[in-house]
Amino acid sequence: MPHRHILVALILxxxxxxxxxxxxxxxxxxxxxxxxxxxxxxxxxxxxxLTLNGGETLSLTAxxxxxxxxxxxxxxxxxxxxxITPSGFVATVTNGTGTVDAAVTSIVVAITxxxxxxxxxxxxxTEPLLLQNNGGDDLTIAQDGPFHFATPVLHGVAYAVTVxxxxxxxxxxxxxxxxxxxxxxxxxVTIACTDKAWTHPQVEADSISPDASSGYGATVxxxxxxxxxxxxxxxxxxxxxxxxxxxxxxxWVHPTGTADAISPVAASISEVxxxxxxxxxxxxxxxxxxGTYWRVYLxxxxxxxxxxxxxxxxxxxxxxxxxxxxxxxxxxxxxxxLAYRGYDGTGNWNAYLxxxxxxxxxxxxxxxxxxxxxxxxxxxxxxxxxDGDTVVVWYxxxxxxxxxxxxxxxxxxxxxxxxxxxxxGPSVGSASAPRVAMTxxxxxLVCWRLxxxxxxxxxxSQLRSxxxxxxxxFAEGVSAGATNGISxxxxxxxxxxxxxxxxxxxxxxxxxxFRSEYHEGVWVHPTQSADAMSLLLNTSQQPRVALGxxxxxxxxxxxxxxxxxxxxxxxxxxxxWVHPTxxxxxLHFATKHASTTTPAIGxxxxxxxxxxxxxxxxDRVYFSEYR
Numbered sequence: 001m002p003h004r005h006i007l008v009a010l011i012l013x014x015x016x017x018x019x020x021x022x023x024x025x026x027x028x029x030x031x032x033x034x035x036x037x038x039x040x041x042x043x044x045x046x047x048x049x050l051t052l053n054g055g056e057t058l059s060l061t062a063x064x065x066x067x068x069x070x071x072x073x074x075x076x077x078x079x080x081x082x083x084i085t086p087s088g089f090v091a092t093v094t095n096g097t098g099t100v101d102a103a104v105t106s107i108v109v110a111i112t113x114x115x116x117x118x119x120x121x122x123x124x125x126t127e128p129l130l131l132q133n134n135g136g137d138d139l140t141i142a143q144d145g146p147f148h149f150a151t152p153v154l155h156g157v158a159y160a161v162t163v164x165x166x167x168x169x170x171x172x173x174x175x176x177x178x179x180x181x182x183x184x185x186x187x188x189v190t191i192a193c194t195d196k197a198w199t200h201p202q203v204e205a206d207s208i209s210p211d212a213s214s215g216y217g218a219t220v221x222x223x224x225x226x227x228x229x230x231x232x233x234x235x236x237x238x239x240x241x242x243x244x245x246x247x248x249x250x251x252w253v254h255p256t257g258t259a260d261a262i263s264p265v266a267a268s269i270s271e272v273x274x275x276x277x278x279x280x281x282x283x284x285x286x287x288x289x290x291g292t293y294w295r296v297y298l299x300x301x302x303x304x305x306x307x308x309x310x311x312x313x314x315x316x317x318x319x320x321x322x323x324x325x326x327x328x329x330x331x332x333x334x335x336x337x338l339a340y341r342g343y344d345g346t347g348n349w350n351a352y353l354x355x356x357x358x359x360x361x362x363x364x365x366x367x368x369x370x371x372x373x374x375x376x377x378x379x380x381x382x383x384x385x386x387d388g389d390t391v392v393v394w395y396x397x398x399x400x401x402x403x404x405x406x407x408x409x410x411x412x413x414x415x416x417x418x419x420x421x422x423x424x425g426p427s428v429g430s431a432s433a434p435r436v437a438m439t440x441x442x443x444x445l446v447c448w449r450l451x452x453x454x455x456x457x458x459x460x461s462q463l464r465s466x467x468x469x470x471x472x473x474f475a476e477g478v479s480a481g482a483t484n485g486i487s488x489x490x491x492x493x494x495x496x497x498x499x500x501x502x503x504x505x506x507x508x509x510x511x512x513x514f515r516s517e518y519h520e521g522v523w524v525h526p527t528q529s530a531d532a533m534s535l536l537l538n539t540s541q542q543p544r545v546a547l548g549x550x551x552x553x554x555x556x557x558x559x560x561x562x563x564x565x566x567x568x569x570x571x572x573x574x575x576x577w578v579h580p581t582x583x584x585x586x587l588h589f590a591t592k593h594a595s596t597t598t599p600a601i602g603x604x605x606x607x608x609x610x611x612x613x614x615x616x617x618x619d620r621v622y623f624s625e626y627r
Contacts, residue, residue, distance in 0.1 A: 031073045031074055031075070032073070032074050033071035033072060033073045033074065033100075034071055034072060034074060034100050034101075034102055034103045034104065035067050035068070035071045035103050035104065036052060036067070036068045036071070036072055036078050036080065036100070036104040036107070037065060037066050037067030037068060037103075037104060037105055037107065038065070038066060038080075038095070038104070038105060038106060038107025038108055038109065039063075039064065039065050039066070039107075039108055039109070040060050040062075040063050040064060040065075040066055040109045040111070041063050041108075041109070041110055041111065042063070042089075042110050042111035042112055043060065043061070043062060043063050043086075043111045044111075045086060046061075046085075046086030046087075046089075047059050047060065047061050047084065047086070048060045048061075048082060048084065048085055048086070048091055048109065048111065049082070049083050049084035050066070050068075050080055050081070050082055050083070050093075050109065051080070051081050051082075051083045052068045052070070052078065052079070052080055053077075053078060053079055054079070054081075056068055056069070056070055057083070060109075065105075066109075068080075072100045073100065074100055074101060075099065075100060075101070076099070076100050077097070077098070077099055077100075078097065078098060078099070078100055078104060079096060079097045080093055080096040080097070080107050080109075081093060081096065082109060085111065086111075087155075087182075087183035088113065088114050088155030088156060088181075088182065088183035089111050089112065089113055089114055089155065090111070090112050090113075090114045091109055091110070091111055092109070092110045092112065093107065093108070093109050094107070094108040094109075094110070095107050095108055113154045113155050113156065114154070114155050114183070115152035115153060115154045115155070115181075116152055116153060116155065116181050116183075116184060116185045116186065117148040117149065117152050117153075117185045117186065118133050118148060118149050118152075118153050118159045118161065118181070118185075118186040118189065119146060119147050119148025119149060119185070119186060119187055119189060120146070120147065120148075120161075120176070120186070120187060120188055120189025120190050120191065121144075121145065121146050121147070121189075121190055121191070122141055122143075122144050122145065122147060122191045122193065123144050123190070123191070123192055123193065124144065124170075124192055124193035124194055125141065125142075125143060125144050125170070125191075125193045126169075126170060126193065126195070127168070127169060127170060127574070128140055128141065128142045129141055129163055129165070129172065129191075129193075130163070130164045130165045131147070131149075131161060131162065131163060131164065131191075132161070132162050132164050133149045133151070133153070133159055133160065133161050133162075134153075134158070134159060134160055135160075135162075136151075137149045137150060137151040138164070146187075148185070148187075153181045153186075154181065155181050155182065155183055156180060156181065156182075157180065157181055158178070158179070158180050158181075159178065159179060159180070159181060159186060160177065160178045161174065161177040161178070161189050162174075162177070163191070165550070165603070165604070168196075168548065168550060168552050168573060168574070168604065168605025169195065169196055169573050169574070169605060170193045170194060170195055170196055171193070171194055171195075171196050171627060172191055172192070172193055173191070173192045173193075173194070174189070174190070174191055175188075175189070175190035175191075175192070176188045176189050176190060177189055196605065196606075196626055196627055197626070197627075198624055198625070198626050199624065199625055199627070200587050200624045201587075201588070201589075201613075201622045201623075201624070204589070204615040204616065204620070206622060207613070207615070207620035207621055207622050208230075208245050208254045208255075208621050208622070208623065209232065209234060209243065209255070209620050209621035210234065210243075210255065210256070210257050210258055211618075211620070212257075212258075213234060213235035213236065213258065213618065214234070214235045214618045214619040214620070215232050215233065215234045215235070215243065215612065215619060215620055215621040216232060216233055216595065216596060216612040216619040216621070217232055217233040217269075217271060217272055217596055217612070218230060218231070218232035218596060218598060218610040218611060218612055218621045218623075219231060219232070219272055219273055219274050219598045219610065220274060220598050220599070220600045220608050220609075220610045220623070221274040221275050221276040221282065221600055222276060222600040222601065222602040222606065222607075222608060223276045223277065223278055223279060223280040223602060224278040224279065224549075224602055224603035224604060225279075225280070225602065225603075225604060226247070226602045226604050226606035226627065227246075227247055227248050227249070227276070227280045228245075228246070228247040228276075228600065228602075228606075228608055228625075229244060229245075229246050229247075229274050229276060229282045229284070229301070230244060230245045230246075230274070230608070230610050230621075230623065231243065231244040231245075231262075231272045231274050231284045231286075232244075232272060232610075232612070232621050233269045233271075233272060233286075234255075234258055234261065236258040236261065236265055237258070237265075238265050239265045239266050239267050239268070240265065240266055240267075240268060240269045240288075241258060241261035241262075241263050241264070241265050241266070241269075242261060242262050242263040242269065242272055242284065242286050242299070243255045243258070243260060243261055243262065244262055244284060244299075245623075248280070248304075262284070262299050262306070262308045263286065263288065263297060263299070263308065263309060264288070264309060264310070264311050264312050264314075266288035266289050266290070266312060267289045267291070268288070268289045269286060269287065269288050269289075270286075270287040270288075270294060270324055270325075271286065271287055271324075271325070271326065272284065272285070272286040273285045273286070273326055273327055273328045274328070275328045275329050275330040275336070276330060277330050277331065277332050277334070278332050278386075278440075278603065279332070280301075280304075281300075281301055281302055281303070281330060281334065282300070282301040282330070283298065283299070283300055283301075283328050283330050283336055284298070284299040284300075284328075285297070285298050285299075285316075285326045285327075285328040285338055286326065287323060287324050287325075287326050287340070288312065288315075290312040290313070290315060290319075291312060293319070293320065293321060293322050293323075294322045294323055294324050295312075295315035295316075295317045295319075295321075295322075295323050296315060296316045296317040296323045296326045296338060296340055296354070297309045297314065297315055297316060298316045298338070302334075316338060316354055316361070316363050317340065317342065317352070317354070317363065318342075318363065318364065318365050318366055320345075320366070321342050321343065321344050321345070321366045322342060322343040323340045323341070323342045323343075323352065324340060324341055324342075325340055325341045325378075325379060325380070326338055326339070326340040327339045327340070327380065327381050327382050328382075329382050329383055329384040329390075330384070331384045331385060331386055331387065331388050332386035332387075332440060333386060333387055333388055334356070334359065335355070335356055335357055335358075335384065335387075335388035335390075336355070336356040336361075336384070337353060337354065337355050337356070337382050337384055337390055337392075338353070338354040338382075339351065339352070339353050339370075339380040339381060339382035339392055339394075340352055340354075340380065341377065341378055341379065341380060341394075342366065342369070344366035344367070344369070345366070348374075348375065348376040348377070349376050349377060349378055350369035350370070350371045350373075350376075350377050351369065351370045351371035351377045351378075351380035351392070351394040351396070352364050352368070352369055352370055352380070353370045353380070353382065353392055353407075355390075357388065370392060370394075370407060370416070371394055371396050371405065372396060372405070372417060372419065372420055375396055375397040375398065375399065375420060376396065376397050377394050377395070377396035377397075377405075378394065378395055378396070378432075379394060379395060379432070379433065379434065380392055380393065380394035381393050381394070381434060381435050381436050382436065383436040383437050383438035383444060384438060385438050385439065385440055385441060385442040386440035386441070387442070388409070388412075389408075389409055389410050389411070389438075389442045390408070390409040391406065391407070391408050391409075391436050391438060391444050391446070391463075392406070392407045392408075392436070393405065393406050393407075393434040393435070393436045393446050393448070394434060395431045395432050395433070395434050395448065396420070396423075397420075398420035398421070398423065399420065401429065401430045401431075402430045402431050402432060403420070403423030403424075403425070403431050404423055404424050404425050404431040404434045404446075404448045404450075404459075405417050405422070405423050405424070406424050406446065406461075410442075424446070424461055424470045425448070425450060425459050425461070425470060425471055425472075426450065426459070426471060426472060426473055426474045426476070428450075428452045428474050429450045429451050429452030429453075429474065430450070430451055430452075431448050431449065431450050432448065432449050432451075433448055433449045433487065433488070433489055434446065434447070434448040435447055435448070435489055435490055435491050436491065437491040437492050437493045437499075437547075438493065439493050439494065439495050439497075440495055441495065442463070442466075443462075443463055443464050443465070443493060443497070444462070444463040444493070445460060445461075445462055445463075445491040445492070445493040445499050445501075446460060446461045446462075446491065447459065447460040447461075447489045447490075447491045447501050447503075448460075448489065449486050449487065449489055449503075450474070450477060451486075452474055455479075456479070456485065456486040457474065457477025457478060457479045457486065458477060458478040458479065458486055458489050458501065458503055458516075459471050459476065459477050459478070460478070460491065460501060460516075462499075464497070478501070478516055478525045478526075479505070480505055480507055480512075480514050480526040480527060480528055480529060480531055480532070481507060481527075481528060481529065485504075485505050485506025485507075485511065486503055486504070486505045486506075487503065487504055487505075488503055488504050488541070488542060488543055489501060489502070489503040490502045490503065490543055490544060490545045491545075492545045492546065492547035492553070493547065494547045494548060494549055494550065494551045495549040495550070496549065496550055496551050497518070497521075498517075498518060498519050498547065498551035498553075499517075499518035499547075500515055500516070500517055500518070500545050500547055500553055500555075501515065501516040501517075502514070502515045502533075502543040502544075502545045502555055503543060504540065504541050504542070504543055504557075507529040507532065508529045508536075510537075510538060510539045510540075511539040511540055511541055512529065512532035512534045512536070512539075512540055513532060513533050513534035513540050513543045513555070513557050514526045514531060514532055514533065515533050515545075515555065519551070519575075533555065533570050533577075533579055534557060534559055534568070535559055535568070535580060535582065535583065537561075538559065538560040538561060538562060539559075539560050540557050540558060540559040540560070540568075541557065541558050542557055542558050542596070542597065543555060543556070543557040544556050544557070544597060544598050544599055545599070546599040546600050546601040546607070547601065548601045548602065548603060548605060549603040550603070550605075551572070551575070552571070552572060552573055552574075552601060552605055553571060553572040553601070554569060554570075554571045554572075554599040554600075554601045554607050554609070555569065555570045555571070555599070556568070556569045556597040556598070556599045556609050556611075557569075557597065558594060558595065558597060559583060559586075561583035561586075563591075564590075564591065564592060564593045564594075565593045565594050565595060566583045566586035566588065566590075566594060567586055567587045567588050567594035567597040567609070567611050568580045568583070568585060568586060568587070569585075569587065569599070569609060571607070573605075587609060587611070587622075587624045588611065588613045588622065589613065589615070592613050592614050592615055593613070593614040594611050594612070594613050594614075595611065595612045595613075595614075595619070596611055596612050597609060597610070597611040598610050598611070605626075606625070606626060606627050607625065607626040608623055608624070608625045608626075609623060609624045609625075610622070610623040611623070
């Protein structure tokens with residue numbers, strides 16, 4: 001009996017255990033596992049390594065779907081990161097974290113090109129400069145040290161660092177300024193700054209014209225970056241021809257002999273003029289005798305290629321008409337103009353204008369004069385803005401006296417004087433020597449000489465912000481004292497609005513050089529002899545002026561030292577003028593005559609003065625440069 005009770009108890013216990021085990025089986029059975037994966041895009045080469053929860057890695061070499069080899073149990077957290085990407089690229093993981101509750105397929109890995117900063121180091125800086133990368137992303141630097149542009153550049157993309165402005169008195173030497181971003185920040189661009197300086201010819205052999213004959217009448221023009229073209233008249237076997245020197249990308253090329261002439265040989269040449277666009281296209285205009293008539297000829301450089309007249313028949317001015325006194329201008333958009341006086345055989349000289357518009361030259365016939373018919377007209381001058389807007393001035397007889405006249409082209413439309421009553425300036429006296437200058441944006445400055453009885457004064461008109469202002473009374477004239485000795489007026493106007501007028505005037509019994517200056521909206525004029533910019537000894541003449549885009553200025557002239565003519569200069573940098581203190585500051589040799597000095601100044605502050613100097617019985621061409 002006792003054994004039976006024990007047996008029953010054992011059976012009940014076993015059944016209870018069986019039931020208990022069965023009731024816990026849902027909590028202890030195997031938990032389902034699910035795969036973790038997604039898609040990859042943007043991979044163009046190399047390998048991307050993904051890591052799951054900081055442990056298992058997966059290497060991918062092509063776009064498409066991916067799955068980690070190991071599945072995760074339901075309810076587990078997952079975190080996918082990109083631990084290795086190809087150099088120069090960035091992996092962005094979207095939906096990379098979560099909790100497993102089914103197969104994970106929503107992870108998105110996008111490969112994109114990385115970007116990096118471009119920069120380097122500046123040393124020796126004494127004036128602020130403006131840098132650009134790839135033609136933009138302006139960066140102004142005011143002191144030495146490291147720099148980088150604000151806008152990053154993508155891996156594999158080229159970069160090019162340039163100095164845009166702010167280097168008028170310093171030269172900038174760039175190192176490692178161009179290249180291709182290669183998976184890291186660019187830090188090795190170097191900008192070494194040193195002060196610019198004038199260099200002058202030291203000996204007679206420093207001339208740039210051929211030694212065997214005379215060269216004279218030199219003129220010069222300069223592009224924004226300092227590229228330069230100089231041209232002059234050279235005596236040759238059988239006559240005269242035009243020679244030129246050219247500086248491109250820092251290298252000068254000078255003629256080696258008269259065989260390098262750019263013009264046909266003519267019996268006589270009157271003058272030569274040069275103009276350049278900011279980016280370096282150039283025109284050289286000159287007047288030569290074609291055998292019978294004085295005519296205008298033209299050499300052009302477009303996109304680095306020169307074209308020259310092949311014969312005396314390749315003139316720009318009309319056949320059968322004398323043409324002299326040519327002036328030339330060239331706009332940034334490629335438009336150009338030649339102004340000259342022409343004698344059509346009817347008894348009068350007239351003003352004429354040749355124009356290049358949209359790549360095509362149009363030259364006037366003798367009857368297509370710019371000036372008014374019936375009365376003689378002389379000395380036309382021309383200036384042009386960047387978009388081809390043009391101003392032409394000349395002086396012409398109105399039946400009683402000579403007056404200053406103006407024609408203007410704005411937005412493609414010409415406006416000409418309607419009659420001889422349509423002159424500019426006071427209605428007294430007699431006008432002469434009109435000159436015009438213009439900014440790229442179209443502001444203009446016109447000046448001329450006006451003499452009333454025994455008194456001559458300098459007058460000027462201004463076009464600013466589209467509005468002309470003209471003098472109406474003789475009392476508005478400029479003069480350093482009452483005199484009839486004013487001559488050779490020259491205007492200049494800068495992109496920043498600054499302007500200069502220079503002229504020569506008899507003062508205290510001798511010819512001196514004076515200037516009027518416009519700065520920050522105010523004109524300042526000389527009032528007495530002591531205001532001259534030339535030396536107060538002996539006579540001075542032939543002032544010429546050049547004005548940079550930022551208002552830097554250069555004035556050159558000839559000054560007699562008691563024995564020979566010396567070429568002197570004054571210049572303004574950062575608003576401060578420096579004038580010569582004696583004729584020992586000359587550019588040329590102390591015992592030789594100088595003549596026909598002409599300056600040019602670029603937007604970068606580079607400057608050139610070219611002149612003729614008398615050496616060994618010949619006139620030779622020399623130049624000084626500030627670089």
